[in-house]
Amino acid sequence: xxxxxxxxxxxxxxxxxxxxxxxxxxxxxxxxxxxxxxxxxxxxxxxxxxxxxxxxxxxxxxxxxxxxxxxxxxxxxxxxxxxxxxxxxxxxxxxxxxxxxxxxxxxxxxxxxxxxxxxxxxxxxxxxxxxxxxxxxxxxxxxxxxxxxxxxxxxxxxxxxxxxxxxxxxxxxxxxxxxxxxxxxxxxxxxxxxxxxxxxxxxxxxxxxxxxxxxxxxxxxxxxxxxxxxxxxxxxxxxx
Amino acid sequence: xxxxxxxxxxxxxxxxxxxxxxxxxxxxxxxxxxxxxxxxxxxxxxxxxxxxxxxxxxxxxxxxxxxxxxxxxxxxxxxxxxxxxxxxxxxxxxxxxxxxxxxxxxxxxxxxxxxxxxxxxxxxxxxxxxxxxxxxxxxxxxxxxxxxxxxxxxxxxxxxxxxxxxxxxxxxxxxxxxxxxxxxxxxxxxxxxxxxxxxxxxxxxxxxxxxxxxxxxxxxxxxxxxxxxxxxxxxxxxxxxxxxxxxxxxxxxxxxxxxxxxxxxxxxxxxxxxxxxxxxxxxxxxxxxxxxxxxxxxxxxxxxxxxxxxxxxxxxxxxxxxxxxxxxxxxxxxxx
Numbered sequence: 001x002x003x004x005x006x007x008x009x010x011x012x013x014x015x016x017x018x019x020x021x022x023x024x025x026x027x028x029x030x031x032x033x034x035x036x037x038x039x040x041x042x043x044x045x046x047x048x049x050x051x052x053x054x055x056x057x058x059x060x061x062x063x064x065x066x067x068x069x070x071x072x073x074x075x076x077x078x079x080x081x082x083x084x085x086x087x088x089x090x091x092x093x094x095x096x097x098x099x100x101x102x103x104x105x106x107x108x109x110x111x112x113x114x115x116x117x118x119x120x121x122x123x124x125x126x127x128x129x130x131x132x133x134x135x136x137x138x139x140x141x142x143x144x145x146x147x148x149x150x151x152x153x154x155x156x157x158x159x160x161x162x163x164x165x166x167x168x169x170x171x172x173x174x175x176x177x178x179x180x181x182x183x184x185x186x187x188x189x190x191x192x193x194x195x196x197x198x199x200x201x202x203x204x205x206x207x208x209x210x211x212x213x214x215x216x217x218x219x220x221x222x223x224x225x226x227x228x229x230x231x232x233x234x235x236x237x238x239x240x
Numbered sequence: 241x242x243x244x245x246x247x248x249x250x251x252x253x254x255x256x257x258x259x260x261x262x263x264x265x266x267x268x269x270x271x272x273x274x275x276x277x278x279x280x281x282x283x284x285x286x287x288x289x290x291x292x293x294x295x296x297x298x299x300x301x302x303x304x305x306x307x308x309x310x311x312x313x314x315x316x317x318x319x320x321x322x323x324x325x326x327x328x329x330x331x332x333x334x335x336x337x338x339x340x341x342x343x344x345x346x347x348x349x350x351x352x353x354x355x356x357x358x359x360x361x362x363x364x365x366x367x368x369x370x371x372x373x374x375x376x377x378x379x380x381x382x383x384x385x386x387x388x389x390x391x392x393x394x395x396x397x398x399x400x401x402x403x404x405x406x407x408x409x410x411x412x413x414x415x416x417x418x419x420x421x422x423x424x425x426x427x428x429x430x431x432x433x434x435x436x437x438x439x440x441x442x443x444x445x446x447x448x449x450x451x452x453x454x455x456x457x458x459x460x461x462x463x464x465x466x467x468x469x470x471x472x473x474x475x476x477x478x479x480x481x482x483x484x485x486x487x488x489x490x491x492x493x494x495x496x497x498x499x500x501x502x503x504x505x506x507x508x509x510x511x512x513x514x515x516x517x518x519x520x521x522x523x524x525x526x527x528x529x530x531x532x533x534x535x536x537x538x539x540x541x542x543x544x545x546x547x548x549x550x551x552x553x554x555x556x557x558x559x560x561x562x563x564x565x566x567x568x569x570x571x572x573x574x575x576x
Contacts, residue, residue, distance in 0.1 A: 051468055077470035089465040091458040093573055098454050105470045147469070 001028040004155055004186045005050070010059030010069070012042075012049045019045045021210035023059070027155070027203075032177070032187045034197045034218055036232060037207035043190040044086055046207070047157045050188070051083050052076045064154060078105075080154030084161060086190075088144040092133025096124055096143055099132050103147035110151075117146045120176040138169035145176065155186050162193045174199050194232075198222040206231045259527075259570035263534045270542050278423045283541045289429035291537035292436020293498065295530050297491030298514040298521075299443060300484015306460040306524015306573060308477045310372055311379055314386035315488055315514065316507030317393035321363055322356035322489025323496035323506060324397055327406055329355055337411045345411035353493050360489025363393075364482040372481075397504040406502040414497075432494055439487065440530050447526060456480060460524035460573050513540075516555050520562040522569025531570055535562075 012020035201218030329352035417424035447453035521528030543554035
């Protein structure tokens with residue numbers, strides 16, 4: 001399995017704070033890699049650094065064989081990286097349609113792709129002409145994910161998509177991400193919900209204090225309660 | 241939390257009509273206070289005309305504020321430059337301006353306005369690349385750089401045209417008034433209202449019916465996410481900055497014709513009004529800017545008529561009142 005994304009010795013400073021302290025990680029093509037860790041471990045910073053929203057102060061970020069750590073965010077996005085931020089960041093003054101029109105950077109909306117998205121998220125069809133600001137939290141998250149997959153992307157960076165959502169919506173999001181995965185997408189997914197992580201993840205990376213402290217298969221971590229407790233301070237059993 | 245297959249439609253978003261009704265209510269409230277219907281109508285038309293001119297000058301600034309969080313204290317330079325550039329066309333063709341033919345007047349006025357917009361827009365390109373690009377994200381430096389730019393621009397105008405006030409008489413066909421009963425409505429004010437309204441409609445069409453407009457609206461709300469979708473917002477911002485500068489130049493020509501004079505510091509008082517309009521309208525909101533401009537002009541005109549001693553502070557009081565009611569302006573489109 002080739003690695004679509006590779007980070008080597010990546011450091012990120014935000015102001016005088018040294019957040020990422022030498023990250024080494026690889027995201028294999030066509031797999032879902034979970035990025036887990038306690039609050040403040042540096043997971044969101046890792047995604048933002050890959051996306052170019054915060055500049056890496058040192059190290060290499062390689063996407064499909066090309067170094068991208070010094071590229072601007074739009075150039076990274078144009079190389080096929082989709083980003084779903086933790087805040088969802090839908091454009092609340094724009095309608096659902098307008099949000100997706102903007103996300104379809106390379107041309108008009110593709111009807112087949114839209115139908116595929118509506119299959120998971122019928123609410124988006126229903127509220128097609130409603131302002132995104134009037135959607136519920138779960139519907140905003142659906143829109144945020146739909147925006148990232150409205151065009152084919154090489155890599156999806158998804159930051160805590162299930163945070164604060166009702167269980168029914170979490171299940172629907174998991175199904176959607178599974179389907180995206182089945183279509184061959186490569187996903188780097190930050191998640192606090194361990195159940196979702198186990199359902200989706202092929203591989204897992206655990207972060208602490210700005211470094212990767214564990215890497216392996218998700219199934220192995222899910223089966224190893226002492227390891228979970230050591231790495232994350234909790235166990236999957238307690239989380240179900 | 242509603243579930244995914246929710247069958248109940250969302251409640252339609254409520255239209256926020258209160259800010260739109262505010263100038264209407266203010267105008268109606270003034271009828272008994274002013275007493276004379278003809279005076280009220282004259283003041284109201286004067287307010288609308290002045291408001292449209294301020295809107296034209298402020299519309300670019302509000303998008304620049306909202307889109308890139310740039311504090312451009314030198315916006316007034318584009319107003320003065322626009323007015324001065326117009327004199328380059330209007331002075332040699334003074335005979336056509338004084339001719340009693342609307343078409344001859346417009347044949348000179350239109351190229352003068354277009355040249356002013358072109359030069360102000362080009363100056364905007366230079367200012368953005370030279371003064372603003374190095375200080376993105378640094379408010380204090382932005383204030384220093386753009387204030388410095390304004391001073392340099394004013395002094396350059398003095399050096400090129402001299403310190404004297406340059407007269408800019410209204411074209412003959414735009415002098416005088418339309419008489420409706422005992423009410424006289426100045427022709428130029430009607431023209432200013434029509435141009436302002438046309439520009440407002442054009443901006444709204446661009447913002448709501450084009451992809452560029454969508455990008456601007458999205459960028460005002462969250463420019464980081466626009467970049468994460470693959471759009472180079474700096475280029476978009478440059479376009480908005482140049483358009484805003486060109487509109488300020490047009491506003492400068494219109495204001496100079498309104499006052500029938502041009503001088504290098506003509507934008508000093510206007511800049512204060514423009515900033516008040518941008519703040520009370522809500523940073524980045526064209527609709528808020530439009531209503532704010534009308535409110536500012538109404539308060540200046542009605543206030544000047546009813547309580548002349550309050551004229552100097554009336555707009556500050558308006559801003560305080562609006563911000564106490566809506567701390568982020570009439571229509572908040574950014575989180576700032």
